[in-house]
Amino acid sequence: MDEDSRIAAVEEVPADGSLLFTVRDGFDREEAILLGLSDGVVALRNYCPHWTDVRLDKGSGATRRNGELVCEKHGATFEAATGECTHGPCEGATIERLEVTVADGNVYLTDEDYEFEEVGPSGEHDLSSRGRIDFSGN
Numbered sequence: 001m002d003e004d005s006r007i008a009a010v011e012e013v014p015a016d017g018s019l020l021f022t023v024r025d026g027f028d029r030e031e032a033i034l035l036g037l038s039d040g041v042v043a044l045r046n047y048c049p050h051w052t053d054v055r056l057d058k059g060s061g062a063t064r065r066n067g068e069l070v071c072e073k074h075g076a077t078f079e080a081a082t083g084e085c086t087h088g089p090c091e092g093a094t095i096e097r098l099e100v101t102v103a104d105g106n107v108y109l110t111d112e113d114y115e116f117e118e119v120g121p122s123g124e125h126d127l128s129s130r131g132r133i134d135f136s137g138n
Contacts, residue, residue, distance in 0.1 A: 017061030
């Protein structure tokens with residue numbers, strides 16, 4: 001694997017949240033998230049298909065409940081392994097997956113459509129924006 005495509009060590013990918021990273025598609029910077037699964041790691045674009053400007057991970061990890069991703073804006077839920085919406089306004093839609101490979105304890109971006117840029121947000125979003133749904137119990 002090419003060291004320039006290394007995103008993170010597998011142990012850095014949260015089992016109950018996400019790891020936010022930035023990729024480049026030509027001149028465009030886009031965000032994606034790594035999700036730890038019981039049988040590996042998956043990478044998904046960081047958006048809700050209902051409104052693609054709504055991010056699932058705003059910089060502190062995506063909300064996950066019962067193994068699914070949750071859009072805090074709309075309450076939609078997505079299968080973590082596939083990105084398919086299982087409930088909500090975009091039911092049946094799927095979040096775009098990015099190809100990643102795990103080798104020697106590291107996760108590498110191997111998707112030919114994207115280049116890995118950096119771990120963290122693209123800087124093109126307001127990280128202070130909050131969803132309407134509060135999962136803190138308050």
